[in-house]
Amino acid sequence: MRFNLSEINELIRERRTIYPEQFSDRKVHKEQVETILTNAQWAPTHGNTQPWRFKVFMNDGLTNLSDFLAETYLKLTPKEIQNDAKLAKLLTRPLKSSVVIAVCMERQAEEKILEIEEIEAVACAIQNMHLTATAYGLGGFWSTPKLIYTSEMNQFLGINDKDKCLGLFYLGYPAIEWPKSHRKPIEYTTEWKTQ
Secondary structure, X not given: OOOOHHHHHHHHHHOOEOOHHHEOOOOOOHHHHHHHHHHHOOOOOHHHOOOEEEEEEXXXXXHHHHHHHHHHHHHHOOHHHOOHHHHHHHXXXXXXXXXXXXXXXXXXXXXXXXXXXXXXXXXXXXXXXXXXXXXXXXXEEEEOOXXXXXXXXXXXXXXXXXXXXXXXXXXXXXXXXXXXXXXOOHHHOOOOOOO
């Protein structure tokens, strides 16, 4: 065996969503973020297009992101269906985080690879980010509010019309005990085809 499978199993099974409201004030170091992003880039990618792009918000950038999210929510959401709790989360979560990474998919100019496959590659990159964060003992939260799929978001991030923001990945040190979870046994989700 090339790697310690029991440690890999434990890492995968200990990955959790930890929300910014559960983060402490301890700062994540830039070097940790660089390792997280480097590991993200080793995700599988059809045609080796490597479609992932990262916009890293730290320090004052977190305030700019917070302002943009709140203003854009109010602009795009009809007043009669605006939700104060949702607005509060968009406004405060970046400010409670040490780092927020907007994870984007850059569409190949030739569009040789199907868009869904590029999106899948970026999703795999996000899993690598989350596993690396877990190895560091960092809390991670992959958030996908509807407004990230808008032209306003593309403009804010400086990405092209055919590109997509696929999530905001919040990072911070947990101020809580590491959460427990469970999954169904594979018998509930797997069908073996032997003939």
